[in-house]
Amino acid sequence: MRVLITGATGLIGQEIVKHCHEQNIAVNYLTTSKSKIENTENYHGFFWNPSTKDIDKNCFNGVDAIINLAGASISKRWTADYKKVILSSRIEGTQLLIDSLKGETHSINQVVSASAIGVYPDSLIHYYDETFNDFDDSFLAEVVKAWELSVDGFSQLGITVSKVRIGLVLSNKGGALQEMVKPIKLGLGAPFGSGKQWQSWIHLNDLARVFLYVLKHKLPGVYNGVAPNPVTNTELTKTIAKVLDKPLLLPNIPRFAMKLVLGEMHTLLFDSQRVSSKKIEDKGFEFVDYHLQSALQDLLANN
Template sequence: MAKILITGGTGLVGSRLTELLTKNKHEVRILSRTPEGKNEFKWDISNNYIDEKALTDIEYVIHLAGAGIADKRWTDARKKVIIDSRVDTANLIFKKIKAQKITLKGFISSSGSNYYGAKTTDKIYKETDNAGDDYLGEVCQKWEQAAHQFEKLNIPVTILRTGVVLSKKGGALDQMKTPIVAPLGSGKQYMAWIHIDDLCGLYIKAIEEDFTGVYNAVSPEFHTSKTFSKTLAKAIKRPFLAINVPGFLLKLIFGELAIILLEGSRLSSEKIAEKGFNFQHKELKEALNNL
C-alpha cells in the first residue's frame, strides 16, 4: 500500500483515479482549495501554503492540477492562468518536499498530447521528438520542466502526455454528443484519445511498477475527426452529417482556442507497449460502447 498525494484530485481524471487507487488498497490524499472530505487537505498557491498533514509520510505525488485548456477563450490573461496553474502548483510542492526533506518514491505528472504542437502532419510523434513552437507546445514544455525539477532531489519522474480523455460523465465526450454529429474543419486532423480507465491504469502502473520517464498516453488506434465522428455517431445512435463544420465558424466562436479542434497529429504508443502495458480499450468502437 502506498501513500499518494494527488493535485487536481476532484477533477475528471482525479476522481476516477482516486476510486481505482483506493480499490487497490492505496491511501489517497487530495489537495484542494476548499477541502470537504476526510482525505482532502487545504492548499493555497497564492500564500505558498500546503497543510503539513497532507505531506506526512507521503510516498508519491500525482500532479493533475491545471486550469482547463478548453474551458474559456484564450485571452492573454487566460493563457497565463493555464500555464501558472500547472507550473506554480508543481513549484510549490517542490519547495515543500525539499524543505521537509521528504524522500518521494516518485513524482508523476500529467502533460498534454499537444506537446509536439497543434498541427496536422503525416508524422507519427514519439517521445523523443521536439516540442512544438506554438502556445500549446510552450504550455507542455513548462509543465514538464516543472516536473523534471524533482529529479534534482533524486526523485524518479513520470510524465504522461495525455490525449483527449473519454469518460462516462463530463469531459470532451459530453461536448461531442451533439444532436447531429459532424467532422470539424477539414476532418483530416487526427484526434489522439484514451479511455479514462486506461489513463488511470498508467498512473497506477507508475505507482506499482517501474514506469518512469516520458510517455504518450494515447490509444494505439488512430482516428481523424471524420472517422472519430462516424464511430461516435454510430455508438450513440445519432445522425452523422458528412458536411464538415467550417473552420472559420469554429474560429469565430472559440477564437484562437479553435486550433485544438482543427489541428492534430498522430502520437505513437509503442513505448507504453514496450513497458508491458495492455490497453483495456484500444479500439474506439469498443471504448465508446463501454462508456
C-alpha cells in the same frame, strides 16, 4: 502505499482515486476548496493555494509518491488573462510542492505528472513517439514545455520524475466526448474542417491505469497517455454517430466559423497529432480499450 494527488477532484483525478482505492492505495489530496476536504481512513484532504504559496505540509505525511494533475482547464476561451492562469496554475502548483519538500524529511520517491500531447506539432503525416523533441511553438506547446520543465525540479530532490502526455480523454462523466455527443444527438453533428486531422484518444479507465502502472513499476521518463489506434476527426465523429444510431447530415464545419466562436482555442479541434503508445506497451502495459467503437459503446451505452 500512500500517494498524494493534486487535482484529485477533477475528471481524471477522481478516476485515479477510484483505482487507487481498488488497489488498496491510500490517498492524500490537495484542494483549493476547504469545503472539499474529507478525512477517512484512506482519503485525506489538505488545503493549499499555489498563488499565495499556502500549503498544509501534513499532506506529505506517510506519502510514497505524488500524482500531479492540478491545472486550470484549457476548455475555456483563451483570453490573454486566462492564458496566464492556464500557465501559472501548472507552474506555481508544481513549484510549491518542490519548495515545500526542500529541507523536509519525507518518504516520497517518485512523482508522476500529467502533461499533454499538445506539445507535438500539428501534422497529418508524422507519427510521434516520446523521442521526438522538435516541439511546436503554439500556446499549448509552450504551456506543456514549461510544465514539464518545472516537474523536472523534483529530480534535484532525489525524486524519480515520470510524465504522462495525455491525449483526448473519452469519458461518460464529462470532458470532450460529452460535448461531441450533444450536437450529434440533435442531428447537428459534423466533422471539423477537412476531418483528416488525427485524434489520439484514450478511455478514461485506461488513462488511470497508465498512471498507476507508471507509479507501481517506477517507470521514469515520458510516456504518451493514448490508446494504440488513433483515428481521424471524421472517423471519430462517424463512430460516435454510429454508436448513438444518429445520422450525420450536415457538411463539415469550417475552421473560420469555429475560430469566430472559440478564438485561439479552436486549435484544440483542428490540430492533428498522431501519437504512439508503443513505449508504455513495451513496458508490459495492456490496454483494455484498443479500438474506438468498443470504447464508445462502453461509454455511450445509456445515451
